[in-house]
Amino acid sequence: MPVTITSLNPLFVGEVSGVDLTQPLTHDDVAGIEAGMDRHAVLVFRDQRLTDEQQLAFSRHFGELEATRGTGISKPGELRLDPAFADVSNLDTNNQPLARDNRRRLYSLGNRLWHSDSSFKAVPATYSILSGRVVADKGGETEFADMRAAYDALDDAVRASIEDLVCEHSLQYSREQLGFDLTPEERATMRPVRQRLVRTHPVTGRKSLYLASHIGTITGWPVPEARAFIRDLTEHATQPRFVYTHRWRPWDLVMWDNRQVMHRVRRYDESKPRDMRRTTVAGTVMTVAQAA
């Protein structure tokens, strides 16, 4: 049975049927999913009871995977999952919910701000692939905003004014916004990288806004002016008409193209377990030439 995709939103997001991701995929399956990603930017697969190994095997069809080591604040020995996974749960290594003032929990609250995964890397990610193992009864939705539609909806004067702007991204900027205290050592690992604000998708040729809460300034702009402007653009880009809200069911797998969408998680009752596991496909190109 071939891969079929049904639209879930007028602008973007498709639900995929006719494919079992626990099984090896054919060349056509992979091509069908990639074509779906180019068009829909977010794809939802239901009832995919993946093991970690199966999630890794599925993800590797789309490129090399990012390792999460060195990008967060977790130290070796604190990881609940294989380093190829980003642990997007609220759980400790004993699978218990983290305490309210747990540092890793407070750090992860940055995911409640609109962002694009790994925009703080000189070579940023393409796809993120998130498997919902234990989902929240209430809240904990993941929202996606279509940065192509948001770009298209800008007026001509704004489009012209932003065409060649370059932003500086770092994890320290998103964490600073929530008042999270980073140590000097952590800060040192979070050197800002530069990304074009307007990027063009390599396959479809569509332009999109490359926004993220990781942005701290625009090259050549005074910081307060840059931040006020980026906030305005983000507000424009995340209007309800550009947003799809994903309400998780257990064993949903959602993949999205970080080059084309922003996302964020919504609040939920963190005294209960929420176990989400993310694999991330590494990109191969920079948006601005710089030292990697």
Place this chain on the structure above:
Amino acid sequence: MNITPAHPVFAGEVSGIDITRPLSRDQVAAVEAGMDRYAVLVFHDQALTDEQQLEFSRNFGELEVTLAGQMAKPEDRRLGDRLELGDISNLTARNAIRERDDRSRMYALANRLWHSDASFRAIGAGYTLLHGRVIPGKGGNTEFADMRAAYDALDDATKAEIEDLVCEHSIVFSREQIGFADYAPGNEDRLRPVRHRLVITHPVTGRKSLYLSSHIGGIVGWPVPEARAFIRDLAEHATQRQFVYSHAWRVGDLVMWDNRTVMHRARRFDDLKEVRDLRRTSIKGTGLEVGQAKAA
């Protein structure tokens, strides 16, 4: 005096009154009643002088001095030593357009974040009155969001959760968000956080509203990142389009609003090329002391 609604949930346009002249007791009462109901009132074509604006404002209580004025050096104050008159312009003391990296421009950019005036003081502002003298050709609107309607629209569980929360406000927190922290020494007392209840009750109407502001940096008893993420969610809820009136300025508009029932912000305009000159007066708030005392 007549008031026409300017928006489905709040904001009214006032006609039939000349506020350049002294007001009768009945006229003051009518304006106050309008404020209780609409929270934002717009008076068009009022050619006020600074003195007349101060005079009109004093009808509604004791005037506040502006923090930016207090912190500025006397020689940098365009409007002289009357600290009750806030300079909401992009002009230097010599009436030139501020340079791109001008410190006062950086400080004022935080007005583009949703806020309630003077919520960083132990007693925040009641009414603010803003008069348009020079208006740019494009942009520079002031937007208002109705914090009563925003409160009413919360679900019951959220209302119960926030009922007794107390927030910490400081000018430092709003400026930090846009990366500004350049304060002259000697202002430590002005920068120290104050506490306000998140849910406040209007002293006249008894209506509850969300006392939100970009000046909030924490919730008492909460870890800071959790508080900030939650306040951002609430502010996003409270500033949805259905709660927002956008005021497109005309020269001679006087807009007054109640900081206990609305948040506001300025929108972007080409401030390196065009002049925008607005003058602000604020009335000391009443009815907020209760929250402050309870919070302490």
